[in-house]
Amino acid sequence: MNVTITVNGTPITADVADRTLLVQFLREAGGLTATNVGCDTTSCGACTVLLDGESVKSCTVLAAQVDGSAVTTLEGLASPDGQMHPVQRAFHAEHALQCGFCTPGMVMAAVSLLAENPDPTQDEVRAGLEGNLCRGTGYHHIVRAVLAAARAGREPA
């Protein structure tokens, strides 16, 4: 079936099988491979993207289900002039990534978390990221990065 999804501002149309997952659509039809697959039970969050502004695990969404929607992946987060998003900058400054495999999903989950709660406590950040596994950092630096991004977001630019 024909599915059109606007990914990072660009409509992508592809003829896909009914059972094609959004993550497969992004990786295969879109050629956007930042979004990773780390499990098969919606447990790890490596595939987290923004769907019409809200975070979803793209391994649990069928491409066909979101025909006509807009998706943002890690590749679409920086501004067009290449300026990193405050969450990306904070992840860099706070050493919130090691191997980078969880990073695309973790960053998108953090963006969505801060959109919902711009001034979270440490415990709220931890709870908000429960669905995103990172095996490298021990989470400490990720939590710090999200709190730093929150602070940066509250300060006048």
Add this chain to the structure above:
Amino acid sequence: MSILGTRVVRTEDPRLLTVGGVYVDDLAIPELDGAVRATFIRSPVAHAAITGIDADAARRLPGVVAVLTAADIAEAMRPDKPMAEPLLAIDRVRYVGEPVALVLTDGTCQGEDAAELVAVEYEPLAPVVTVADALLAKTLLFPAAGTNIAGTGTAGRADPDRFGGCEVVVERTIVNQRVAPVPLEVRATAARWSDGRLTVWASTQNAQLARDTIARRLGLDKSAVRVIAPDVGGGFGAKVGIDRDALTVAWAAYHTRGSVRWAETRSENLSGMVHGRGQRQTIRIGGHRDGRVIAYQLSIVQDCGAYPRSGAFLASLTQLMASGVYDIPGCGADYQAVVTTTTPIAAYRGAGRPEATAAIERAMDLFAGQIGMDPVEVRRRNLVPAQAFPYRTATGAVYDTGDYASALATVLAGAGYEDLRAEQARRRERGDVVCVGIGVSCYVEITAADAASGETARLAIDGDGSATVYTGSSAHGQGHATAWAMLVQDELGIPMERVTVIHGDTDAIPEAVGTYGSRSLQLGGAAVHKAASQVRDKARQIAAQLIEASEADLELDRDHGFWQVRGDPTTALTWAQVAAGAGEDGLEADVRFTAPQPTFPFGAHLAVVEVDTETGKARLVRHVTVDDAGVIVNPVLAEGQRHGGIAQGAAQALLEEVRFDADGNPQTATLADYAAVTAPDLPSFELLDSVTPTTVNPLGVKGIGEAGTIGAMPAVQSAVIDAVAHLGVTHIDMPATPQHVWAAINEARAAR
């Protein structure tokens, strides 16, 4: 000012944060155009004879290119030793998830659909799920071997008399449970045979080791195999070299003279990739009522899983490190490594050393409990004193440098030990439902155990004065590119943004060891340092000729990267100019750095745990650590390693466990069932500094990758037990799940 020791954020990050890494399954390169997909047919039973494989229906399915079984594998590639591992199962399967056949499909059909059509007939055999079953030997996994024991060893004192003079002896059998490494990127491999050469893209920690294994197993010349490690999404020891499944994919490309790619599912990963730990330990500790320990015996039964990959080696490391930070003249250790019908066990963060630390620390706690002394005081009275280094243990390790008492003192002061004990007492007095427990561990571990193999580095100054480092060490998150560039900048004054670091390609770097055992900085980094100093010496000669001055009068202005006559900037030459003067051979150095012996990082951890005595739920609320790994090149990276390590140690103590049922069926084969640690499970850790340099390498550095795990696991376990000690609990096996804790509390109550 030297850049070494300063907080430098990673050069790797901007790419990973904006477009993402390129892991094996992300590769979109022309060489892999048209590659077929591989899907394994895996054993659904723990132990069975294979009585037939019918692949006809699968072969007829449009889109199926081939179905491969052991029958397709040349006789010469079959294992020759009794317990050796085949590529695809031959006649018998020995664990759930063992590869039996491989389906290759093109883009028009799904591999899973085809795999379902392959009918394999199994005749069940009795499973051997526990090490106790293995030792009983009623069922043998390898009848030709005549035993389930894959290896044994002893170290240190063996005489039982050692315990004769002890006022107090405590003995207990404990479990260091099997856990799953769970790198977030599962195993993935792509392979292509073309023009008489096999190229393999693998998610590996050691491209060169992978190449050697592939060449050996497929009977190819080393030069006919190229292995490339693109970005690797975590390894933790489980991606050392190349494992059986990945090797089978490489073989399939060779066998079909084509291109094949494979990425497993997480369920395949949790039952097919190696697990870690898996030791049953009997600890026997004896000493005097004044707190002095004089005898200790650690007896290990190591579960190797179905094939003895590195199980015996892990146990031998545990044995070597048995006495930990303590001066115990009467220390001995022994192990038996056995095969069971479960997933094979190999290295996982710490690999044999966390098991040693967990055992001795548990023994110290039990001993302290028995003589009624504060466990910290018992530790203090037995630590190897700072003036005793180099220190030779009874089991044969030679610790290079250390100051264990100071690490312990720092952690106790940092955590406020006395206040914590007071808070614990208050809660106990009040009869609070939520009790607090304090666990302290002291550890020493061995890093770069194979120091003599060393590591390689080639450093070339390019025509524009930039530098390229070809390192034998292989990064998968550690930040080598940043650290190596810092080392070059420090030695040569070439700014780190002008240093490119290349790793993980056997054509570019034919000889190397790679990453495991916390060896990277002390061997790979030291090799980069050595290459840089050789380049500096060569550059000095060239600059002297160019400037027509004597070498002795030259200086390298490391702040600007200029060679000049001392104090005379008018003579300054850039690295580009010096490189141009090097002529045909170029300006480069190609080295291998070896160290005379391993290094022994050490530290102390203190964990504070709250246990709800009604539900058994244990929560880690604080974790304070000293992890002394010698000189720190980049605190940002070192702290990252510590945090990640601590999380994995705490996870094993609290949550994680691979379980099988009585038939050997995995009960934790998805991430919904395996309790991989999440952000809300953990607090933020409190890291304290301590630097005791080593003298075995010029940088003064030791390994840091595994330290956190080794220190954290026993501290957290001890804290949980301590929280409920006043109820009569003396031991709780890991993981301290609510069930385990609750059962221990109830048992202790019933016994009163």
